[in-house]
Amino acid sequence: MTDDLVDLVIQQWQQERPDLNPAPMAVMGRLVRSCALFDRELSTVFSEFGLNGGEFDVIATLRRSGKPYTLTPNQLLQTLMLTSGSMTNRIDKLEEKQLVMRSPDPHDRRGVLVSLTPKGLEIIDKALVKHLAKGDQLLAALSLAEREQLALLLKKLLQSQGM
Template identity: 50%
Template sequence: MADAVDAIIAMWAREKPELDAAPMGIVGRISRVSRLLDKELKDFFAGYGLEFWEFDVLATLRRSGAPYELSAGALLKTAMVTSGAITNRVDRMETKGLVQRVRDPGDRRGVRIRLTPAGLELIDKLVPLHVANERRLLAALGDDERGTLADLLRALATGLGDTSLG
C-alpha cells in the first residue's frame, strides 16, 4: 500500500535518480504522522473542553504522586515552554478550577502547583479514555509492530539526545 510520501520519493527518483531519498521517506512519514496524531489528539481533548497542553499539565501533576503538586520550575522542565507560558497556562487552569497555587513549605518564596479535587477527578477520568483513543489511533499496527515501532522510535529519540524529562 502506497502513502503520500511514496509519491514524493517517486518524484525525486524521477528528477534526481542518483539521490538516495530514503531518509526523506522516514523523516517525512514521522512528520506527517505527527501532524495527523496532533489533530486527532486536539479533537479528542476538545471533546472534554481541554487543550492538549492542559491535559499534559494535569497528567504531569497526577503522575507526580500525592499530593499531586510540583514546583513551577519542575512543571516548566516537563512542559518545554517559557516561564511566561507556564504562568499563563496555570492562570487559565486555575480559572477553570483544575489547579491551584499553594505555598511551598520548604521555601517561603516558592509556589507549588497542585491539582484541585476537580482536576484530579478529571484526569483520573480522562487517562483511560486517552489511552483507549491512542490504542484506536494505532489500530493499523499489530502488537508486534507496535512494539517494534516503539523500540525504533526510542532508539531514534535517544540518538537525538532525548534521554530525560528535564
C-alpha cells in the same frame, strides 16, 4: 501494501533529482504525517474536557506524580521542557478553569506549589481513559509486537538526538 503519498513524493524526487537519495523522506514524511494525525485526533479528545494538549500535559504530569498531585513550577518545567513563560500561561489558564491551584511552598518562602484540584483530578482521570482508548484506535493496524518494536526504534532515534 499500496503506495501512499510519501511513496509518490519519493518517486517524484527520484525523477527530478536522481543525484539525491530521498530515502530519509520515507521515515521523516511518515513521522510528520503521523504526528499531524495524532495531534488532530488527540485534540478532539482533549476538547471534550475543555482542554488543549498543553493543558492536558500539565494536569497529566501532576496526576502521575502521585498524591498529593503537587509539583513546583520548576519541576513541571523540567518534565515538560517548556519556557517559564509558557508554563506560567498554562498554569494561569488551568487555574482559571479551577483544575489546578497555586499555594505557597512551605519549604521556600518565595516558592509556589501547583496542585490538582478535585475537579482537575476528576477531569484528568476521565480524559486519560479516552486518551488511551484513542491511542489504541490510532495504533490498531499494528500488532502488540509491532507497537513495541516501533516504540523502541523511536526511543533509539530520539535518544541519538539527545532527547
